[in-house]
Amino acid sequence: MNNSRRNFIKSASTLMAGAGLVSALPAGLQAFPLRTVAASDRLNVAAIGINGMGWADLTSMLKNPAAQCVALCDVDKNVLDKRVAELAQKGIKVKAYSDYRKLLEDKNIDAVVIGTPDHWHCLQMTDACAAGKDVYVEKPMGNSIIECRSMVGAQQKYNRAVQVGQWQRSQKHFKDAIEFVHSGKLGKVRLVKAWAYMGWMKSIPVKPDGTPPAGVDYKAWLGPATTRPFNPNRFHFNFRWYWDYAGGLMTDWGVHLLDYALLGMKSGAPKSIMAAGGKFAYPDDAAETPDTLTTVYEFEDYNIQWEQAIGIDGGPYGRDHGIAFIGNNGTLVLDRGGWEVIPEKGKMEAVPRQKSVDNGLDLHTTNFVEVIKSRKLDDLHASVQVGSLVATTAQMGNIAYRTGKKVYWDQQTGKFTDSDANKLLAAEYHNGYHLPNVTA
Template identity: 55%
Template sequence: MMHRRNFLRNAALTFSGMSILQQLPAADIASLRNGIAASDKINVGLIGCKGMGWADLSSILKLPQVNCAAICDIDDSIIAMRKADLAKLNCTPTIYKDYRKLLDNKDIDVVIIGTPDHWHCLQMTDACSAGKQVYVEKPIANSINEAQQMVAAAQRYNTIVQVGQWQRSQQHFNKAIEFVHSGKLGRIVKTKAWMYNGGSKALTPVANAPVPAGVDYNMWLGPAAHRDFNKNRFHYDFRWFWDYAGGLMTDWGVHLIDMVLLGMQVNAPVSVTANGGKYSFPGDARETPDVLTALYDFGSFDMTWEHAMGVAGGQYGQQHGIAFIGDNGTLVLTRGGWEVRPEKDSSKKVDKMEAVAWQPSTDNGLDNHTVNFVEAITKKDASLLHTPIQAGAQVAMVSHMGNIAFRTGEKIKWDAAKMQFNHNEANALVKPDYHNGWKLPKFA
C-alpha cells in the first residue's frame, strides 16, 4: 500500500536521476526493477491497452520502481499482444476483461485509463472511489457534465489525477508560454489553434458484422447506446462518432486549445459559434465534421479553432499549431518548436520587437509527464502535477462547447456561474444519456 512505501530512500531512484534512467535500454530497466523490493514498487494497472494507453504504460515503465501488475482490455487479441510485450520487460501482469475487477485488486496503486472517451468518466470516478491514483487520457470526458463529475470525484476522494495532456511537461511549450506571459508580444487580442490532418482518408462505409471472436462488445459499448457491431466504430475510428467521442475538436483540440487557455490565463469563453461539415469526405462513415471553424469570444480576445481533414496546408506554414497574435508580434507554437514573428511599425520599415528564431523541441513530453505523475504520487502532493484534473476538465469543456455550437448551428452563450448555456438545445448536449444499465456518476 502507498503509505508503506519509501520510494526516495534509494538514491538511484530520485527524480533528479530519472532522465538518465529513462535513456537506459529496456533490458537494463527490467534488471533494475528486479532489484527493487516489492514493498518499494508502484504497481500500475492499465485499462485499455491498444493505443495511448499502451504508450502511457510504456513511458511510465521506463521508471524501474514502476511495475505493471495488471492489464485490462475487452479484446483478447490485444491482451495477447501486450502480454508478450510486457514479458520482454520482466512484467507478468494479472489479466482482466472487466475493469471493475482490476479496481478490486488491493495490490494496485495506480490506474492508467486509455479507453475510448465515453468510458473515461465512469472508470476514473470508480478508480477514485477504489482508492487508486489515476492517469487518465485526454479528453477526460465525452461531455461537459462528465468533466464536472470527474473533478468533483477527485476532490471528494483526494485522488491525484494526471491528465494525458503531456505538452504541459515539454520544455519548449513551457518556454513559449513564459514568453507569452512576459508581455513582449504587446496586447494580445487574437489567438488561433488549428489542425490540418492531410494524411486522413475517407472512412468507407461498411456493413454491420458479427462481433469478432474474443471481443466483449457489450463491455466496449458500456454506457453508449446499443448498436450492432461495425468495425468503423471500433478501436481507433471510434473518435469520429458522437456516441464515443468528439472528432478532431476533442482529439487534437484539447492539446492545442489547452495552450491558449494556459497562455491567456482564462477558463471559459463568453460565447461560441461554429461552422463546418462533411466537406472533405462527404460520403464517408464519419459523423463528426471533417472541416470545422469555431470562434470563441473570451471577452478581451477571441480564439479561432480550425481543422480540416485531407488538407495539410495549415496556418503560418504549419500543419498544426497555436498562434498568439499581439500588436508587437506573433508567437507561433507547434510540437516541433516555436518562434516569434515581429510586427512592423507604422512606416513598415522597423520591427516593433526582436524576432525569436525557431526554438526546436529537444525533449520527450510524454516521458516528462509520467515522471511528473510518479513524483506527485510518491510525494503525495497533487500540487506538483503539470496537468491536474481541473486543467483537463477546463479544456475538455471548451472543446465540447465548439462541437455543441456546431451541432446546434447557433451562437451559444455560456453562463459560468450557472454552468449552462442560454440555449435549450445546447443544454441538452451538456449531460449524456447512459445506457445498458450504467449510471452517470453524480459527485457535483
C-alpha cells in the same frame, strides 16, 4: 500503497543526490534511482484499455524503475493476449482482466492508466478514485461537460492523484513559449489561433454492419453508449469520429492545442461560442463528426479560434498543427517541434525557432509517479481542473456546431442560455449504466 513502500520511494531521490549520480540520468528521470528497485518497493500500476495510447502511456511509465505493471484489462482478448505476451517477453508477469471493475477490486494496485475510448473515461476514472487508486486518464478527460464536473468531484472527494494525458504540459519548449507570451513582449494579444490540419487522415469507407471479431466483448465495449449493431468503422481507432463515443478532431487534437491557447491567455470559460463546418471533404463517408470546422470563442477583449481540416496538411504558418498568439508587436507560433516569434515590422526582434529538446510523454508520466509518492497533488502538470477546463471548452465548440447557433455561456449557472445547447451538456447513458454524479 503501504507506508514503508511510500517512504522508500519518497527518499529515493535524496539518496541519489547524496551519491552524486543525479546528473547522469536523462532530463525528467533524475528523481529515480539507477540501482534496481525491489519489487516490493515499487508502485503497482495497471492499465485499462491497452490498444493505443493506454499502451503508450504504460510503456512510458514502465521506463521508471519506481513503477511496475501488475495487471492489464481490455475487452478485446486479442489485444489483451498480445500485450500480456509482450510483457512476458520482458520478464513481466501480469494478471489479465476483461472487466475493469474486477481489476479495481485488487487492493495491491496503487495506480491505473485509463486508455479506453472517450465514452468510458468518466465511469472508469470515478470508479478508480472510489477504489482508492491514483489515475492517469487519457484526454479528453470527459466526453461531456457534466462528466467533467463529476470527474473533478471524484478527485476531490477521494483525494487521489489524477493526471490527464495532456503531455505537452510537461515539455520545456511549451513552457518557455508560454513564459514569453506572459512576458508581454508580444504586446496586446487580440487573437489566438489553434489548428489541426491532418493530411494523413483519409476518408473512412462505408462498411456494412457485421459480427464482432472473435474474442471481443462488444457489449462491454459499448458500455454506456447507445446499443447498435457492430460496425468495424466504429471500433478501435475510428471510434473518434462518432458522437456516441467521442467528439471528432475537436476533442482528439483540439484538447491538446486549445489547452495551450487557454493557458497562454490565462483564460477561464468563454462568453460565447460559434462554429461552422461540416463534412466538406468526404460528405458521403462513414464518419459523423466534421472533417472541416472553424470555431470562435469570445472572451472579454480577445478571441480564440479553432480550425481543423482532415485530409489537408497545409495549415497556417506552414504547419499542420499549432497555436499562434497574435499580438500588436508580433506573433508567437508554437507546435510540437518548437516555437518562434515573427515580429511586426519595426516593433520587436524576431526570435528564431526554439526546438523541442525532450520527451513530453516520458516527463508527464514521470511527474505522475513523483506526485503519487510525494502526495503533493498541486505538483501535477495536468490536473483534473486543467483537463476539465479544456475538455469543457472543446465540448462547447462541438455543441455550437451541433446546434447551428451562436451559444452563450452563463458562468453563474454553469449552463448555456439556449435550451437546445443545454440538452447536450450531459452524455446519455444506456444499457443500465448511469452518469456518475460525484461532488466533493
